[in-house]
Every structure is written in C-alpha cells, then in structure tokens.
Amino acid sequence: xxxxxxxxxxxxxxxxxxxxxxxxxxxxxxxxxxxxxxxxxxxxxxxxxxxxxxxxxxxxxxxxxxxxxxxxxxxxxxxxxxxxxxxxxxxxxxxxxxxxxxxxxxxxxxxxxxxxxxxxxxxxxxxxxxxxxxxxxxxxxxxxxxxxxxxxxxxxxxxxxxxxxxxxxxxxxxxxxxxxxxxxxxxxxxxxxxxxxxxxxxxxxxxxxxxx
Amino acid sequence: xxxxxxxxxxxxxxxxxxxxxxxxxxxxxxxxxxxxxxxxxxxxxxxxxxxxxxxxxxxxxxxxxxxxxxxxxxxxxxxxxxxxxxxxxxxxxxxxxxxxxxxxxxxxxxxxxxxxxxxxxxxxxxxxxxxxxxxxxxxxxxxxxxxxxxxxxxxxxxxxxxxxxxxxxxxxxxxxxxxxxxxxxxxxxxxxxxxxxxxxxxxxxxxxxxxxxxxxxxxxxxxxxxxxxxxxxxxxxxxxxxxxxxxxxxxxxxxxxxxxxxxxxxxxxxxxxxxxxxxxxxxxxxxxxxxxxxxxxxxxxxxxxxxxxxxxxxxxxxxxxxxxxxxxxxxxxxxxxxxxxxxxxxxxxxxxxxxxxxxxxxxxxxxxxxxxxxxxxxxxxxxxxxxxxxxxxxxxxxxxxxxxxxxxxxxxxxxxxxxxxxxxxxxxxxxxxxxxxxxxxxxxxxxxxxxxxxxxxxxxxxxxxx
Ligand code: SF4
Numbered sequence: 160x161x162x163x164x165x166x167x168x169x170x171x172x173x174x175x176x177x178x179x180x181x182x183x184x185x186x187x188x189x190x191x192x193x194x195x196x197x198x199x200x201x202x203x204x205x206x207x208x209x210x211x212x213x214x215x216x217x218x219x220x221x222x223x224x225x226x227x228x229x230x231x232x233x234x235x236x237x238x239x240x241x242x243x244x245x246x247x248x249x250x251x252x253x254x255x256x257x258x259x260x261x262x263x264x265x266x267x268x269x270x271x272x273x274x275x276x277x278x279x280x281x282x283x284x285x286x287x288x289x290x291x292x293x294x295x296x297x298x299x300x301x302x303x304x305x306x307x308x309x310x311x312x313x314x315x316x317x318x319x320x321x322x323x324x325x326x327x328x329x330x331x332x333x334x335x336x337x338x339x340x341x342x343x344x345x346x347x348x349x350x351x352x353x354x355x356x357x358x359x360x361x362x363x364x365x366x367x368x369x370x371x
Numbered sequence: 372x373x374x375x376x377x378x379x380x381x382x383x384x385x386x387x388x389x390x391x392x393x394x395x396x397x398x399x400x401x402x403x404x405x406x407x408x409x410x411x412x413x414x415x416x417x418x419x420x421x422x423x424x425x426x427x428x429x430x431x432x433x434x435x436x437x438x439x440x441x442x443x444x445x446x447x448x449x450x451x452x453x454x455x456x457x458x459x460x461x462x463x464x465x466x467x468x469x470x471x472x473x474x475x476x477x478x479x480x481x482x483x484x485x486x487x488x489x490x491x492x493x494x495x496x497x498x499x500x501x502x503x504x505x506x507x508x509x510x511x512x513x514x515x516x517x518x519x520x521x522x523x524x525x526x527x528x529x530x531x532x533x534x535x536x537x538x539x540x541x542x543x544x545x546x547x548x549x550x551x552x553x554x555x556x557x558x559x560x561x562x563x564x565x566x567x568x569x570x571x572x573x574x575x576x577x578x579x580x581x582x583x584x585x586x587x588x589x590x591x592x593x594x595x596x597x598x599x600x601x602x603x604x605x606x607x608x609x610x611x612x613x614x615x616x617x618x619x620x621x622x623x624x625x626x627x628x629x630x631x632x633x634x635x636x637x638x639x640x641x642x643x644x645x646x647x648x649x650x651x652x653x654x655x656x657x658x659x660x661x662x663x664x665x666x667x668x669x670x671x672x673x674x675x676x677x678x679x680x681x682x683x684x685x686x687x688x689x690x691x692x693x694x695x696x697x698x699x700x701x702x703x704x705x706x707x708x709x710x711x712x713x714x715x716x717x718x719x720x721x722x723x724x725x726x727x728x729x730x731x732x733x734x735x736x737x738x739x740x741x742x743x744x745x746x747x748x749x750x751x752x753x754x755x756x757x758x759x760x761x762x763x764x765x766x767x768x769x770x771x772x773x774x775x776x777x778x779x780x781x782x783x784x785x786x787x788x789x790x791x792x793x794x795x796x797x798x799x800x801x802x803x804x805x806x807x808x809x810x811x812x813x814x815x816x817x818x819x820x821x822x823x824x825x826x827x828x829x830x831x832x833x834x835x836x837x
Contacts, residue, residue: 165453170434172670182427194411287634300597300651327619334643340634343590347506348548349529358590
C-alpha cells in the first residue's frame with residue numbers, strides 16, 4: 160500500500176475533530192517531572208556518588224581504577240574475555256599479566272567463550288543508575304551484551320548526566336543507543352527475580368582515568 | 372451456577388491455582404507501582420495527566436507527527452512500509468524475509484505481532500519464528516496464549532513450565548526458576564545467531580528524530596538487533612510522540628506503572644541501520660507502520676484508547692481481571708484495556724466481542740492507575756451504549772430486561788402496590804426467585820430490611836398536618 164492511501168483514513172479521522180476540541184501540546188520542563196532521585200549537587204564526584212547509589216539499588220556494581228576492577232574479575236574467576244579495541248592499549252597488558260586471555264575481536268559463533276566484555280560507556284545517568292552505550296563508541300554490540308559479565312568503562316571525558324531528562328536531550332544522532340540500568344533480568348516465572356536472562360548477569364561500571 | 376455472560380462462565384470454571392497466581396501476581400505489581408510512583412513524585416497524578424495530554428495531542432495531529440517520523444527514519448536509511456491490515460503486515464514481513472533469502476526469524480516481545488498472529492503465518496509459509504522473551508517463549512512452546520500484556524505467563528506455575536521444558540527437550544524435569552531461565556538462555560543464544568532476521572515492536576516513536584524507543588528487561592530485544600543483518604520493527608501508528616524529550620515523561624511512567632521499576636533495564640533507541648564502524652547489527656532496517664482498525668478508532672468516540680502504552684496497570688488493579696484471568700477476555704489484549712480495544716480491533720467481527728465491555732464493575736480503579744489517564748470506565752459505558760444502539764444480542768446476554776421496571780416507574784398505582792409488596796421481601800428468601808442472576812447475587816449476599824414507602828407516608832402526614 161502506498162503512503163497516501165495509508166494516510167487518507169488517518170487524515171479523515173483527525174479532520175473530524177473540531178479545532179475547539181483539540182488538545183494543545185503541553186509545555187513542560189524538568190521541574191514538571193522532578194523526582195526525589197534527582198541529585199542536587201552537580202559536581203562530577205558528587206554525581207558519580209549519586210550514580211553509584213542508584214546503580215547499586217538496581218544490582219549493578221561500580222569499580223574505580225584498575226586494581227578494583229581486577230579484583231572483581233578475579234572474584235568471578237574469569238579466564239577469557241573481550242576487550243574493545245580502543246581500550247586495548249590501556250587494559251590488555253595488565254589483564255594479560257594477570258593470566259586472563261584477551262580477545263579484541265568477537266567471533267559470534269563462539270560467543271560463550273567470552274566470560275566478560277569490556278566496552279566504553281558513552282556516559283551514565285545519576286538519577287536512574289543507568290549506563291549509556293552508543294553504537295559509535297561501543298566497539299561491538301555483542302561484546303557488551305553476550306558475556307555473563309559486562310564492564311562499561313566510564314572515561315573522564317564521558318558525561319555523568321544528572322537526570323534522565325538531561326540524557327534524553329543529548330542523544331545526538333547515533334543510530335543505536337542503549338540505556339542499561341542493571342543486569343538483565345526477568346520475573347516471568349512466578350514473579351521470582353532471576354538475573355542474567357539473555358544479557359549480562361553481572362553489570363559493572365568502571366570509572367577510569369584516561370591515559371592520554 | 373448458571374451464567375449467561377461468557378466471561379463469568381470462564382471465571383467460574385477457572386482452576387483455583389490459576390486464580391491464585393493471577394491474584395498474587397497482580398497484587399504484587401499493583402503495590403510496587405504505587406510505591407515507586409509515590410516515592411518518586413510529589414504529584415504522580417499531574418504527570419499522568421501530562422502524559423495523557425502529550426499522547427492525546429499527538430493522536431489529534433497524527434498525520435503531521437507520523438509523517439515527520441517517517442521522513443526522519445527514511446532519511447536515516449530505514450525502509451518504511453505501510454500495512455493497512457494484519458494480513459498486509461504479515462505479507463510484508465514474509466516478503467522482506469524472502470528478499471534476503473531468510474527462513475529464520477527471532478522476535479522480541481511485541482503485542483502487535485500477537486495481534487496479527489505472525490508466528491502462525493510465518494510457520495505456515497515455511498519460516499521459523501521464535502519468541503525470545505522468556506514468557507512468550509514458554510507460551511509458544513505450549514501453543515498457549517499470553518494472559519497478560521507485560522507478564523504473559525502469570526497464569527502458569529513453575530511445575531507447568533518445567534513440564535513444558537521437559538517435553539520440548541530442554542533437559543530433564545527441573546522446576547527451579549533459575550535453572551529454567553539458564554536453559555532458555557543457552558537455547559535461545561543459538562537461535563539469535565542462527566536467525567537471519569530480528570523482529571521487534573516499538574514502545575514509542577519520536578516524530579522529531581524518528582527514534583524508536585524499545586524497552587525490555589531481559590535483553591532479548593538487544594540480541595534481536597545485534598546478531599543479524601536485517602531488523603524489522605513492527606509498530607502501530609499510535610506509538611508516535613512529538614519530541615525526544617517527551618520520551619522522558621513516558622519512560623518515567625511506563626516502567627513504574629508496569630513493574631514498579633524506575634526504568635526498565637534496557638531502553639533502546641533505534642533510528643536507523645547500524646553505523647558503519649559497528650561490526651554487529653542490522654545493515655537493513657525496515658519499519659512497518661500498522662493501521663489494523665486504528666484509523667477507524669481514531670475517528671470514533673473511543674479514540675482515547677489509542678493513548679495506551681501497554682503497561683498492564685489497569686489489568687493488575689481490575690477486580691474482574693483478578694478473578695477471571697486474561698484468557699477470559701478471549702483476545703490478545705485482556706483486562707479493561709482489552710475490554711475497550713478488542714471489540715474495536717475485531718473490525719467486522721465486533722459483535723463477537725461486544726460482551727467484553729460488560730466485564731467491568733465500573734469501579735474506576737483502571738482510570739486512576741492509567742499512566743496516560745485514559746477514561747476507561749467512560750469508554751466502557753460508550754461501548755455498552757453502542758452495543759445497545761446497534762442491537763448486539765451478545766452484549767445484553769444476562770442483563771435483566773428493564774421493560775418491567777419502566778412500566779412500574781411510570782404507573783403510580785403500580786408503584787404504590789409494589790412498594791407494599793416490597794415489604795413481603797423481608798420474609799421471602801431470594802433463592803426462591805427463579806432468575807439465575809438473582810440467585811447468583813443472593814448466594815453471597817443478603818438484602819437489608821425493606822424500608823420503602825417511608826417518604827410517601829411522611830409526605831402524606833405532612834400534607835394532613837398543614
Ligand atoms: S489502558 Fe492505561 S493502564 Fe491499561 S495498559 Fe493501557 S496505558 Fe496501561
């Protein structure tokens with residue numbers, strides 16, 4: 160069916176509504192949807208702390224710096240994983256030194272061999288405890304999705320948005336953006352919460368200083 | 372107990388364990404919803420009203436907003452298709468699959484795909500179509516129907532699911548929810564990789580950028596557009612909102628209303644095929660906009676129902692849904708939203724569903740919880756009116772005739788006599804009245820003592836004493 164045939168009944172339907180009965184587009188701003196979870200202090204460290212609190216509530220884990228991340232990976236006894244090529248220079252040597260096998264490209268016929276995936280976060284949202292992944296800065300959609308553990312690295316130059324509203328107003332023109340608020344989960348079976356359905360069972364956000 | 376309304380009959384025969392699962396599930400979601408809204412917002416009602424206005428405004432100006440979304444999507448490299456009916460949409464999907472020599476499709480949860488019975492259609496045409504949402508996957512294995520918009524297997528318990536998995540060859544009987552989930556995880560991973568096409572729905576489409584917002588908790592919709600080269604988004608025309616920023620209002624409400632979460636775990640925004648440097652994901656993106664009676668609804672007295680964002684809150688709060696479960700509504704959309712929508716989506720088969728609007732006590736709870744403030748009780752009344760106007764028999768099944776009442780009220784002598792007779796009711800058991808509706812009513816209740824006629828007596832005495 161062509162577009163104008165398709166639109167005709169929609170136009171006819173809408174034309175039945177008298178102008179006097181039309182609902183105007185409401186004008187609203189951040190204040191209208193203010194939540195008690197919105198952080199009041201917008202200093203970067205304060206925002207990171209606010210993010211950590213919210214992320215913790217949705218069962219995410221935060222780490223700061225390399226040692227912290229390494230000990231978390233060790234706790235999970237990982238042996239092999241995926242590291243995004245752009246993070247390779249920073250991360251690969253010390254992970255390998257710790258005896259962990261690192262892949263910087265992902266073979267999708269072998270997705271279960273990667274126990275973890277480390278990719279860049281495009282930013283985080285403090286109000287909701289959300290990690291933002293964008294196609295243009297996340298090297299591999301599958302690398303951030305299929306391993307049991309996903310580590311989103313938040314570099315210094317990536318924004319920490321105070322609110323969901325701020326993040327929505329800065330989506331840019333990336334064709335694919337994911338807001339990840341905790342590990343993958345379901346309550347389909349008798350309402351019982353199970354984490355790690357199709358996506359990561361463990362979701363980590365790792366704040367790191369960029370080397371450059 | 373004899374009953375003439377199909378939904379009552381269904382509720383009467385519902386196995387107690389299903390009623391229990393549905394009740395417990397609904398109540399839990401209802402409580403969480405309330406907590407999450409009141410903990411977050413000073414005036415949650417104002418935000419519901421705002422969301423309702425945003426959606427109502429968009430619907431009233433749908434040609435412009437839909438046109439703008441289409442323009443943006445095409446500008447970003449997506450191919451847009453137009454489906455007048457469910458059959459058209461099914462055919463478009465099959466044609467797209469054939470054009471890329473695909474026989475395997477993996478899909479995330481989409482109510483619209485249920486509405487058009489996509490899985491059955493593709494299977495008939497030699498294609499595999501696999502549900503990847505855990506609940507929907509189980510429904511598919513059982514050849515069952517979802518009974519709730521958000522939690523499709525709220526009517527099943529773990530034992531039933533374990534049996535289903537065993538029968539489907541997904542391991543020995545094991546009813547541990549974690550084991551069930553892990554088994555589905557490993558089975559479906561291969562399906563994601565094997566499928567050539569991923570199909571999703573879309574919760575919202577921004578007219579400003581063409582951005583499709585898609586929410587899931589499990590991550591299945593992410594997989595559906597990461598592990599294959601063709602993505603089809605099947606979306607009802609009513610999903611459009613004016614601006615990206617309006618998504619913040621609706622996303623804030625959707626998860627809280629559906630599951631009591633602040634945000635759904637994964638919110639995806641897609642506005643075209645993957646970017647060039649990205650190794651994973653679709654090179655071709657197709658967006659199918661579906662009408663399927665929606666433009667008729669838009670031109671009718673029921674247009675407000677098109678605001679619905681499919682959160683399921685009106686189901687969870689509805690006393691009729693809680694007693695009867697989603698399957699009682701005999702259609703894809705159950706509960707109050709289904710009672711309004713299903714008869715309308717049925718098109719020519721409207722009379723078959725014309726009884727559904729009677730499945731409500733009109734208590735108003737559905738309107739109070741609706742995140743887009745749909746006046747559901749009012750729409751149910753309009754439906755009852757429409758059925759009466761059109762003389763649809765099914766809609767009046769079990770309704771006592773009002774003809775006797777009308778004669779009584781308009782004949783003073785008869786009225787007086789009946790008031791006197793009313794006193795006799797204090798001494799007669801209602802069970803003796805051979806009307807099934809009266810007997811059903813009387814089974815659980817008793818009448819208060821009759822007090823009729825007092826006013827007339829008072830009035831007469833007053834006149835005398837003047
Ligand atoms: S009618 Fe309202 S409450 Fe019911 S599913 Fe739709 S949006 Fe939710």
